[in-house]
Amino acid sequence: MPHVAEIAPDIYRICVFYPELNLQFNHFLVKDEEPLLFHTGLRRMFPEVREGVAKVLDPAHLRWISWSHFESDECGSLNEWLTIAPHAQPACGMVGALVNVNDFSSREARILAPQDVLTTGKYRFRYYNTPQLPHGWDAGVMFEEIERVRKSLTTIQASPLANYVPYTHNTGRILEGLASLKPKTLATMHGSSFCGDCREALLDLATVMKEVLDKPSYNFAEVQQAVGP
Numbered sequence: 184m185p186h187v188a189e190i191a192p193d194i195y196r197i198c199v200f201y202p203e204l205n206l207q208f209n210h211f212l213v214k215d216e217e218p219l220l221f222h223t224g225l226r227r228m229f230p231e232v233r234e235g236v237a238k239v240l241d242p243a244h245l246r247w248i249s250w251s252h253f254e255s256d257e258c259g260s261l262n263e264w265l266t267i268a269p270h271a272q273p274a275c276g277m278v279g280a281l282v283n284v285n286d287f288s289s290r291e292a293r294i295l296a297p298q299d300v301l302t303t304g305k306y307r308f309r310y311y312n313t314p315q316l317p318h319g320w321d322a323g324v325m326f327e328e329i330e331r332v333r334k335s336l337t338t339i340q341a342s343p344l345a346n347y348v349p350y351t352h353n354t355g356r357i358l359e360g361l362a363s364l365k366p367k368t369l370a371t372m373h374g375s376s377f378c379g380d381c382r383e384a385l386l387d388l389a390t391v392m393k394e395v396l397d398k399p400s401y402n403f404a405e406v407q408q409a410v411g412p
């Protein structure tokens with residue numbers, strides 16, 4: 184059962200919680216002249232996310248489908264959405280389109296160059312590419328310039344997966360750049376949406392990521408020992 188909440192005027196968070204993973208997956212729906220769905224969810228999650236979208240608008244009226252990076256939870260059910268929404272078009276960065284999307288997708292993507300604006304009607308979403316943040320060289324976020332909502336980094340959780348999150352020379356400066364936009368709301372994929380001092384929250388995230396991730400975490404000898412001869 185999806186949980187639907189309005190996090191900004193006509194911007195909805197559709198949350199599906201998987202208790203077995205103790206993890207929430209968030210999909211963001213913009214109700215506007217050209218409705219936008221940001222994150223499709225996994226293929227097996229499609230009925231639930233569709234149910235959530237249908238509480239706000241007719242899913243067949245979706246015009247844009249976008250996501251932060253090419254993975255099953257972010258865009259696995261893209262083709263299911265394109266089937267039920269005949270006017271919907273994927274929108275993503277150039278790397279995502281060239282490497283995965285224009286082969287995977289049943290409809291060609293609109294390629295968003297850095298700082299391109301996707302207008303849905305009353306709202307304007309500016310695209311920022313964020314390579315390797317949170318992960319994936321095709322990663323990017325959208326910043327809604329009217330209500331100042333930014334989508335969507337994941338949260339860094341204390342989980343075994345934390346060691347798989349990359350930390351690059353650009354991680355800090357990307358987060359500082361996003362902080363300079365002074366968002367009012369952060370629409371996060373695997374955590375709560377945050378309303379408050381988002382500039383400070385992003386700068387704090389930069390600090391924590393540096394502390395936690397900016398050090399070697401891979402030991403080949405240990406891996407070899409675990410696997411055995």
Ligand SMILES: [Fe+2]
Nearest residue numbers: 252254318337
């Ligand atoms: Fe991911």
Ligand SMILES: [Fe+2]
Nearest residue numbers: 256257337372
């Ligand atoms: Fe994810």
